[in-house]
Amino acid sequence: MTTKLSIPTLRAVAAGAMLVALSGCATISKDGGLDAVSSLTAERTGQDVRLPKTNADGAAIQDELNQLLKQPLSADSAVRIALLNNRGLRASLAELGVAEADLVQAGRMANPGFSFSRMSGGGETEIERSVMFDLVGLVTIPIRRDIESRRFESAKLVAATEAVRLAADTRKAYFNAVAAVQSAHYAAQVREAAGASAELAQRMAKVGNLSALDQAREQAFSSEASTQLARARHSATAAREQLARLMGVWGENTAFQLPDKLPELPAVPREAGNIESLAMQQRLDVRLAKLGTESTARALGLTKATGVINVLDAGYVNSSKSGAPRENGYEIELALPIFDWGGARVAKAEALYMQSVHRTADTAINARSQVREAYSAYRTTYDVARQHRDELVPLRKKISEESLLRYNGMLMSVFELLADARAQIAGVNAAIDAQREFWIAETDLQAAISGSGGSSISMASTAAPAEGAAEH
Template identity: 55%
Template sequence: MNHDIPRRSPARGGVRGRRLLALLSSAAMLGGCASFTPDGGFSAVERTTKERIGKELQWARGDADLDTISRRVAELLAKPLTAGDAVQIALLNNRGLQAGIQELGITEAEVVQAGRLPNPGFSVGRSRSGDEREIERGLHVNLARLVAMPMIGRMEARRFEQAQARVAMSVLSLAADTRKAYFTALAAEETVRYMRQVKQAADASAELARRMEQVGNFNKLQRAREQSFYASAALQLARAEQAQRATRERLVRLLGLWGAQIQFALPERLPDLPPSPLELPDVEQVALAQRLDVQAAKLAAEQTASSLGLTKTTRFVNVLELGLMRNSSNEGPTQRGWEIGFELPLFDWGGARVARAEAIYMQTLHRAAETAINARSEVREAYTGYRSAYDIARHHRDEIVPLNQRIAEENVLRYNGMFIGVFELLADARTQITSVNASIEALRDFWIAQADLDMALIGKPSLAAAAGPVMAAEAAGAGH
C-alpha cells in the first residue's frame, strides 16, 4: 500500500528557519558579551589596599609606569625611612608583587575566553557516483555550551573575584612582612650601637686590668675574668653586626631595591611605645567580618555549589550539537534541513561526576569551616601576643631601665667618694647598657606584634616568634 508523504508547507519551514536564525543570533550575542574590563580588575585590589592599610598601589604595565614608580621611590628614599614609607615602597617597587598582580590579567583573559562560544564548525564534502555528483555542506554549533552559558558566566565571574582576593591578600601580606622587617632592621642597628658601647667598656676594663697586673695590684685570675668579658663582648658585637646586615638585606629584598638605592638611611631609634594598648573585646567578630581569607573561603564554597548545580543539569546531555545541513547534486533538487546529535546515556549516567562534585563541595565546606576556626585562633593569639609585648616593653621602659639608671647614678657618687673601685663602676655600666639593649628588643617585639595583629584582623598572619639575639642576657652574665 502506498502512502502519500505530507509535504512541509513553505510558511512552516520559514518559521522554523527564523527560529533557528534567532537562536544562532542569541548565541552570537552571548558570545560577544564576554569582554575585558577597562582596568583588568585592578581597581578592586587598589580600593582594598587603600581601605585596609591606606597605601597606594600601582600596576606596572609598561616603561611609563616603571618610570613613575622609580621617581616615587627615589622621593621616599631621600629622607630617613619610616615604617609607612617602607611599606609604600614595597607596594610600588617589589617585583614579586608586580608579577602577582599580572595574575589579574591572566585570569581575566581566561574568564573572557571561557565566556565566549567556540567558533561554529563548517564542513563541505563532495562525492561522485558514476555521472552523479553530490556536494554536502554543514554548519555546526555547540548547543550544550549555549545552554550552559549563564551558569558558566556566573562561575567565571566568581573565579575572577577569587583571583582579585588572592592578589589583594598578597598585597596585605607584603605590607605586614615589610613592616616587621623594618622594625627588625631598625632594632638591629640600635643593638649594634649599644653592643659597641659594651665592647668599649670591656676594652677599657681589660686594658686597666692588664696594667694593674703589671704593677702587681691585680692577680692573674682577676685579669683573666676581665679579659674573658672583653672576648665575650667582641663576639656579641660580631653577632650583632651580622644580624644587622642580614635584617637590612631582608628589608632591601622586600623593598625591591638595588644598586645605590640600598644605601638608604634609617632613623636613630625605634618609635616610642604608644600611651596605651588597643582594646579589642570583640576581636574574633571583627576578624571574621573583614578577613579576606574567610571571605575567599565563602566564595569558594559558593562557586563549588554552583558547579554542582551545573553538573546535575547537564548530566544527561554530554555532547549536544546543533547543525545546519545543505545537500545538493547536479541530478536532484537541493535538500535543506537540520539535525541534532547527542549521546545516549546507556552506560554512563553521570552519577560518578555528580558524586565527585558533591564530595568536592563538602570538602570546600570543611575547608571554609577550618579557615574560620583558624582565623579565630590566630587573631586571639595575635591579640594576646600584642598585649603581652606591650606590657613587657612598658615594664622595661618604666621599671627596669629607670632602676638601672638610678643604680648607675648612685655608683658614680660612691666612686667619687672612693667607696667603690673602677672595676665595680665599669661592671655597673655594662649592666646598664645591656638593660637598655633588652629594652630595645622588647620595643621591637611590640611593634612586630602590632604588625601581626593588624594582619590577623584582615588576613592570615605569620605568627612566628620574633627573632633576636639574646645578647643582653649573655653579656650581663659574662660581666659577673
C-alpha cells in the first residue's frame, strides 16, 4: 500500500525546516578569531601573528622570512621569524577553528528525527510516520551559544598566550646564542694564551731554566683550556640550534647570522612603578582564569534550567490504517523526574564554580608575586652587569697593563704576566654572562607583566675564577 503526505504533514515538515534554517544562520567567520589573537600578541610583543590559509599567504610569509634571514639577526627579527614560521604555534592557532566550529554548532538546532513503521496482518495494513524535534535544545540555544562563545574567547586567549610565550622563549634563546658565541671567542683566546705559555715553558725547561713541576702545571693548564674551548664551541652550537628550533628554520636557513656581541645595557633601568597593576590588566592567564569563572557560572545556570526536564521532544505523528481514515495528531516525550531530580548535578556545578573562583584568585596572587620577583631579578642583574662593565672589567684591564709594565722592567716573570692575562679574559667572560642574564631577566619581566611567565633567573655568582691555579 502506498500513502501520500497530507496537508498537515507538509505543514509540519515545513515548520521543522524553517526552524532548522533559522538555527543555521551562524557561520564560520572569515578570520577564524586570528585577528583578535594577532592583536593581543602585537600589544605584548610588538609583532603580529599570521596563519597562511592559501598559497598566496604562504608565499608572502616565505618572502618576508627570506628577507629577515638574509640580514644579521636581532632579537626582534628572531621573534618575528618564530611567530611567522614556528609549526607548533601554527598548530595552536589551528585550534581556533575547532573552537569556532563548536560555537557555530551550538547555535544550530539538532536535526529532527523521522520514524516510519508499517505493520500488516489480518488483511489490514497500518502505517505510522512521525517527525520529532528537540524543543529543549531549541530553547537553550541562546545559553549554549553564550557558553561556547566564552570558550571561543578562551581559545583566543590560549593561542595568544602560546604566541607570547614563544616570543619570550625566542628572545631568551637569541641572547643565549649570542652570549655563547662571545664566550667561545674568549675561550679561543684563553686557549691561545695557554698554548703560548706551555710552549715557552717547554723551551725554558730544555735549557734548565724551569722546573719539571712548573712545566707540568703549564701543560695541564693548556690541556684544560683546550677542553674548555671544545665545550664552549659545543655550547654555542647547542644554543644556536635551540634558537633555530624556535624559529622553525631548517636546511639552508639555519645559516643565519648572529651579531658578535650582546646589545649594550640601557642607560638607566626601568622603574618598578605600577607593574602589579599592569600585570592584573594585561596578564593573559589572569584574563583566562576570569573568563573560565564566568563560563562556569553560565554553565551552572544551564544545569539548573535543565536539571529536571532533561529530555523533551515534540513532533508530528501521522497514522493510517487500511480501510480506515487517516489519523493525525502529535506526540510529546518527557522523561519523568522520578529517580533523578538533578540535585546532584546542580551541587556539582556549584562546587566547580567555587573551585574556579578560588583558582582565579590563586592565579592573580601568583601573578603579583611573579612580577615582583621578576622585577627584583631584572634590577639585580642590571646592577651586576653594570658593575662588571664599569668596574671589574676596567680593573682587570688596568691590572693587565700594570703587569705588562712590570714584565718589561723585569720585575715579574712571564708566567705571572700570562696568569694576569687569563684572569682578564675570565673577567670578560663573567661580564658576558652578567649581561646575558640581564637581557633574559628583562624578557622575563615583560612576560610576567603581559604574558603568563615569571622569572627564570637564578642569581648565581658570575665572578671570575680564582687565580690560584695559575700561581706557582
